[in-house]
Structures are given as structure tokens and as C-alpha cells.
Amino acid sequence: MSNLLQELEQKIGAFRASDATKSNVGIVREIGDGVARIEGLSGAMLNEMLEFPGGIFGLALNLEETEVGAIILGDYTKITEGDQVSTTGRLLQVPVGKKLLGRVVDSLGRPVDGKGELGSSTFYPVEKIAPGIIKRQGVSQPVQTGIMAIDAMVPVGRGQRELIIGDRSTGKTTIAIDTIINQAAINRAGEESGDPNFRPLYSIYVAIGQRVANVARVVSALEAHDALKYTVIVSSTASTAAADQYIAPFAGAAIGEWFMDNGMDALIVFDDLSKHAVAYRQISLLLKRPSGREAYPGDVFYLHSRLLERSARLSEKAGNGSLTALPIIETQLGDVSAYIPTNVISITDGQIYLENDLFYQGIRPAISVGLSVSRVGSAAQIKAMKQVAGKLKGDLAQFRELAAFAQFGSDLDARTKAQLERGQRVVELFKQSQHKPLAVELQASILWAMQKGYFNDVPVDKVKVYQNKMEEYLTTRKAPILASLLAKKAFDEALEKELGAALDEFKTVVSC
Amino acid sequence: MKISKEAQYLSRQLFDAAFVNGCLDEARSLKIAEAIEQTRPRYAFQILKEFTRLLRLELAKHHALVESATPLDEASKQAIMFTLKQGDPQVTFSVTTNTSLIGGARIQLGSNVWDGSVAARLEKLKTTVLV
Ligand SMILES: Nc1ncnc2c1ncn2[C@@H]1O[C@H](COP(=O)(O)OP(=O)(O)O)[C@@H](O)[C@H]1O
Ligand SMILES: [Mg+2]
Numbered sequence: 113m114s115n116l117l118q119e120l121e122q123k124i125g126a127f128r129a130s131d132a133t134k135s136n137v138g139i140v141r142e143i144g145d146g147v148a149r150i151e152g153l154s155g156a157m158l159n160e161m162l163e164f165p166g167g168i169f170g171l172a173l174n175l176e177e178t179e180v181g182a183i184i185l186g187d188y189t190k191i192t193e194g195d196q197v198s199t200t201g202r203l204l205q206v207p208v209g210k211k212l213l214g215r216v217v218d219s220l221g222r223p224v225d226g227k228g229e230l231g232s233s234t235f236y237p238v239e240k241i242a243p244g245i246i247k248r249q250g251v252s253q254p255v256q257t258g259i260m261a262i263d264a265m266v267p268v269g270r271g272q273r274e275l276i277i278g279d280r281s282t283g284k285t286t287i288a289i290d291t292i293i294n295q296a297a298i299n300r301a302g303e304e305s306g307d308p309n310f311r312p313l314y315s316i317y318v319a320i321g322q323r324v325a326n327v328a329r330v331v332s333a334l335e336a337h338d339a340l341k342y343t344v345i346v347s348s349t350a351s352t353a354a355a356d357q358y359i360a361p362f363a364g365a366a367i368g369e370w371f372m373d374n375g376m377d378a379l380i381v382f383d384d385l386s387k388h389a390v391a392y393r394q395i396s397l398l399l400k401r402p403s404g405r406e407a408y409p410g411d412v413f414y415l416h417s418r419l420l421e422r423s424a425r426l427s428e429k430a431g432n433g434s435l436t437a438l439p440i441i442e443t444q445l446g447d448v449s450a451y452i453p454t455n456v457i458s459i460t461d462g463q464i465y466l467e468n469d470l471f472y473q474g475i476r477p478a479i480s481v482g483l484s485v486s487r488v489g490s491a492a493q494i495k496a497m498k499q500v501a502g503k504l505k506g507d508l509a510q511f512r513e514l515a516a517f518a519q520f521g522s523d524l525d526a527r528t529k530a531q532l533e534r535g536q537r538v539v540e541l542f543k544q545s546q547h548k549p550l551a552v553e554l555q556a557s558i559l560w561a562m563q564k565g566y567f568n569d570v571p572v573d574k575v576k577v578y579q580n581k582m583e584e585y586l587t588t589r590k591a592p593i594l595a596s597l598l599a600k601k602a603f604d605e606a607l608e609k610e611l612g613a614a615l616d617e618f619k620t621v622v623s624c
Numbered sequence: 625m626k627i628s629k630e631a632q633y634l635s636r637q638l639f640d641a642a643f644v645n646g647c648l649d650e651a652r653s654l655k656i657a658e659a660i661e662q663t664r665p666r667y668a669f670q671i672l673k674e675f676t677r678l679l680r681l682e683l684a685k686h687h688a689l690v691e692s693a694t695p696l697d698e699a700s701k702q703a704i705m706f707t708l709k710q711g712d713p714q715v716t717f718s719v720t721t722n723t724s725l726i727g728g729a730r731i732q733l734g735s736n737v738w739d740g741s742v743a744a745r746l747e748k749l750k751t752t753v754l755v
Contacts, residue, residue, distance in 0.1 A: 152681075
């Protein structure tokens with residue numbers, strides 16, 4: 113009790129000492145659709161928080177000579193014309209830190225999962241300047257997505273920005289979620305091993321303009337694989353105002369930056385930036401900013417580049433942390449030359465392109481080998497993977513061409529036929545059902561088996577079954593081989609001998 | 625209010641013309657308003673409205689509203705006037721009593737507000753103690 117009194121006394125003291133407060137005010141002249149035009153506020157700064165009556169806050173986005181255009185965060189229907197608005201001198205902040213793991217928050221960092229307060233006392237500004245050149249270093253450590261086609265052919269490194277692009281319902285979200293699930297599996301194994309050098313990878317999933325049911329599906333998928341506890345979900349669904357959708361990825365980036373700044377690794381998924389651009393277009397039109405191509409405002413490129421530039425791999429001196437970004441773009445009828453897709457393609461370090469046709473042919477994940485690239489990730493790929501997957505991407509792209517061509521003629525020469533056969537088997541290997549990420553040592557072993565011809569006499573339609581049996585055999589009976597592959601990170605003579613013997617043995621016990 | 629670019633531009637020019645030596649001139653402003661009324665250019669109504677708005681904002685910029693909970697004595701008035709004049713020689717001011725302030729005073733000049741009222745302090749206390 114005496115403590116309480118003391119504290120109150122202190123507050124009263126501070127209260128006396130503080131003289132008259134100086135603020136800057138304005139009057140709401142126009143309000144609607146989450147955007148307000150305010151007369152006055154001559155002292156407002158760009159991106160400053162503005163306080164409306166009833167504890168509602170806004171963000172000053174347009175500073176004009178006599179007016180300020182602001183977006184309202186929260187319920188704008190309570191604001192009316194003539195309301196007084198004042199500046200706060202603060203920038204928009206969100207809570208950050210490990211206490212957010214396992215939680216679902218809105219774009220202002222307020223919990224929306226009914227699990228109570230976050231209890232985080234650290235805050236980061238939502239808009240932050242990206243780390244400069246001196247503070248960065250090249251990408252050299254892998255992010256294992258657990259999706260064999262990606263890890264083998266378009267590898268992603270920590271600190272990279274890899275775009276996932278494709279039409280609606282081609283498995284974009286699934287790839288991101290599988291990656292998060294795989295990180296959880298790796299984190300768990302790493303924690304159990306007690307390795308002091310193990311670097312866990314935390315994930316942030318930002319839902320922008322998604323349906324509520326979709327977000328619920330993501331949460332339950334993560335929960336089912338016990339991955340939620342390594343994940344923060346920032347949710348601004350289609351039912352929230354455009355202003356919230358506009359803020360959400362920046363809030364997510366701030367949450368991710370905290371991990372990076374504190375020497376940890378994090379992965380952030382923006383699902384998706386097409387809807388983000390639409391929300392931004394809506395705000396800009398309401399703010400009466402001039403619009404350009406496809407009615408997007410001129411600075412929509414800068415919007416996404418300043419967001420994605422915030423992911424980086426920091427240098428040893430700056431703590432060695434990293435933030436990897438997986439932005440998602442939804443195309444219309446596969447058109448990657450539309451305004452937003454071309455913008456984001458040019459900002460990122462590569463893209464994973466998903467094709468509708470492949471998806472409906474049952475080739476899932478529907479990754480188009482020819483159009484997918486990773487411009488920096490191969491530096492991060494482990495050596496074992498390079499040894500078995502080095503030429504795979506080129507071969508497979510060639511196979512797709514050849515297969516299209518082969519439809520027209522039946523009399524193919526033996527070499528072409530062999531190439532086709534091999535291609536078909538590789539395609540089968542890369543099919544992978546959702547939420548079943550594969551450990552990298554298992555991926556490398558399977559691809560090694562392919563390279564050494566262990567699949568050659570398996571009929572194409574049996575390849576998948578044979579592969580599953582092989583995976584099971586290796587994990588249950590030959591775990592030491594996998595473990596030593598994971599430890600060595602490369603195939604050497606001894607290891608190849610052991611693996612070869614194991615696979616020979618497998619061939620005798622399992623028939624297809 | 626929706627206003628055309630052309631009207632906005634014209635009102636701005638007319639507004640600039642209403643200044644003499646950096647100070648808004650009352651007689652000139654009235655003359656300009658009359659001229660708009662008589663010549664009726666395109667968008668006359670919009671121009672007049674925007675012109676008036678700009679005038680109102682300009683006047684508010686140099687006119688301090690002083691509110692106090694109890695009537696101010698002459699010495700306080702002089703002190704406030706003196707301080708305000710230092711920042712802006714053109715300043716004029718009006719004094720009103722507002723009992724809802726509970727105590728102290730509040731001064732608004734343009735969009736700047738200096739609030740030393742008890743009501744504002746209570747409001748501040750509410751946010752610092754209760755949150
Ligand atoms: N590898 C896969 N195997 C089987 N089904 C998949 C696979 N990837 C995605 N799907 C299914 O395809 C549908 C669309 O996936 P989703 O990731 O939501 O697409 P998008 O995010 O591109 O709209 C979902 O019903 C999902 O279950
Ligand atoms: Mg999706």
C-alpha cells in the first residue's frame with residue numbers, strides 16, 4: 113500500500129512539474145471509408161500518429177498546405193465532421209519480442225486470439241529504414257523449406273527475398289505454410305540435440321486481405337503440426353479496413369526485425385502483396401493522390417521495395433541475425449507482366465512460379481521449373497544437395513520441352529526416350545503432398561538414389577510408392593547413415609558406399 | 625467540398641493578392657470578394673468559398689483564442705499579449721471564460737494549442753495512471 117502511495121505521489125510530482133502541454137490541433141472536415149481530411153494540424157509530421165476523440169488513432173499520410181489526409185486505425189464510424197484531432201509526436205509502434213510467438217495479433221499488434229495480454233514491453237516503429245550496406249553480408253546459410261523441388265532447384269538462403277507467384281489456388285499459401293512447419297520440425301530437433309551453435313528460425317505469417325476462414329485454416333494447420341509456438345501470425349483479413357491491411361506487412365516486418373536485430377533468424381511470409389497493393393490503391397484514391405498505371409499510385413513500387421528491403425542478413429558485427437522474406441503475389445490467368453507482379457519480381461532475389469496447368473495435371477507443388485529461379489540461394493545450399501541436384505533444374509526444364517515435343521511423334525531415338533523416361537521419374541519424385549516436409553538429408557539421399565539409377569527399373573506410376581517406402585526404410589532402419597549425412601553435409605566415398613549398400617539391401621526386401 | 629483544380633488555383637492567386645507587405649489587408653480582401661461576385665467567373669461559388677476558407681485560416685493563424693476558467697486580471701492579459709506578440713507581431717486576441725476548464729487557461733493560435741487547464745491535466749493523468 114505504501115508503495116502505491118509513493119508511486120502516486122511521484123506521479124503527482126511529475127504532474128505538477130509538467131507545465132502546460134503544447135500540441136497541434138485540427139478539425140475533421142471530411143470523413144469516410146477510413147480516411148479523414150483534417151483542416152489545420154500545421155505541425156503534423158509524415159506518418160505521425162494523430163489522436164481522435166474516443167481514443168481512436170490515425171496516421172498522417174498526406175501533408176498539404178492547409179489540410180492533412182489521414183487514415184483511421186480502428187472504428188472510423190465513431191468520428192464525425194467537426195471533431196478535434198491532435199498530434200501526438202509519436203510514430204506508430206507495435207509490440208515485438210518472443211512473447212508474440214504462438215499468438216495471433218492484428219496489424220497494431222493487439223492480440224485477437226483470446227489468449228489474453230501479450231505482456232511485451234518492447235515496441236518497434238512500424239516504418240523503419242532498412243539496414244544499410246555496411247551492416248549486411250551475403251546470403252550463406254540455407255532456409256530448408258522441406259519441399260524437395262524448392263530445396264533442390266530453387267534453394268532459399270537466410271536473408272533472401274524469394275517471391276511465390278501464381279494464380280489463385282495453385283498452392284502458394286501451402287508452400288509458405290509447409291516451410292513454416294518444416295522450420296518447427298528443425299527447431300524441435302535442434303533444441304533436443306542441445307547443440308549450442310544451433311540457430312532456430314522463427315516465422316511470421318502476415319495475412320493481408322485473406323478470408324477469415326483461410327486464416328483459421330492456416331492457424332489450425334500450424335497448430336496440428338505443433339508449429340504455432342515458433343510462429344507469430346499478423347492477421348488483417350478481408351473484413352478489416354484498407355488502412356489495417358496497408359499497415360499489416362509493415363507491422364509484421366517490425367516484429368521480424370526484432371529477431372534479426374537480436375542476432376536471431378526469422379522468416380516472414382506476406383500473403384499476399386497483390387491484396388496489399390489493392391488496399392494501398394484504395395487509400396491513395398481516397399486521399400486523392402494522383403493515380404497511374406492500373407490506377408495504382410505512382411509510389412506503389414516504393415511501397416513494396418521499402419518493405420522488402422527490410423529483410424537482410426546482418427554482418428557478424430551487427431549480430432549475424434537475418435530476416436528472410438517470402439512475399440506472395442497472386443496473378444490473373446498467369447499474367448506476370450501486370451504492374452504489381454513485375455514490380456515485385458524486380459525487387460526480389462528470385463521467384464517460385466506456380467502453374468495452373470501443372471496443378472491440375474496433379475503435379476503438386478505446381479512449380480514451373482523453367483520460370484522459377486533463385487538468384488542468391490545456391491550459395492546457401494548444402495554441398496550434398498549441390499552434388500545430387502546440380503544439373504537437375506536444367507535437365508528437368510529440357511524434359512518439359514521434350515515432353516511437349518514428343519506428343520507429336522512416336523518414333524523417338526533411344527537417347528531421347530531415355531531422357532524422357534528419366535524426366536518422368538524425376539517429376540514423380542518432386543510431387544509432394546501438403547504439410548509433409550522432407551528433411552534435407554532424406555531429400556539428398558532420394559536424389560542420390562535417382563542419380564545412381566535406383567529408380568530406373570521402377571515403372572513411372574510406381575515411383576512415388578517406391579520413394580515413400582525408401583524414405584521409410586531409410587528413416588527407420590538406416591537412421592545412422594542419414595545422421596552422418598546431416599553432420600557431414602556432403603557425400604564422401606565412405607558415405608556413398610554405405611548408402612549404396614543400404615539401397616541395395618532395400619531393393620532385395622521391397623519390390624514395387 | 626469537391627473543388628476543381630482551376631477554381632483552387634484561382635482562389636489561391638486571389639488570396640495571395642489580398643496581402644499588402646506580408647499582412648492580410650481587410651479592404652483588399654473585401655474588394656476581391658466583391659469583384660468575384662460581380663464578374664461571376666467560372667466556378668464563382670467555389671472560388672468564393674475557397675477564398676473565404678483561406679482567409680478564415682489566415683485570420684485564425686494570427687488570432688489567439690484565450691480561454692480561462694475564471695476571468696483573467698489585466699496583468700495576466702498583458703503578460704499573455706506580450707508573449708504572443710514576441711512570436712508574431714500581427715497577433716490579435718480574444719479572451720473568454722470557460723468554466724469547463726475547471727482551472728488554468730488554454731490558448732489556441734492557429735492550430736497550435738498550449739493547454740495548462742486543470743481539465744487537460746486531469747485528462748493526461750487519466751491516461752498515465754490508468755494505462
Ligand atoms: N502439394 C499439394 N498437394 C495436394 N494438395 C495441395 C498441395 N498444395 C496445395 N494443395 C491444395 O490446393 C488448394 C489451394 O492451395 P492454397 O495454398 O490455398 O492456394 P493459393 O494460396 O495459391 O490460393 C488447397 O485446397 C490445398 O489443400
Ligand atoms: Mg492463398
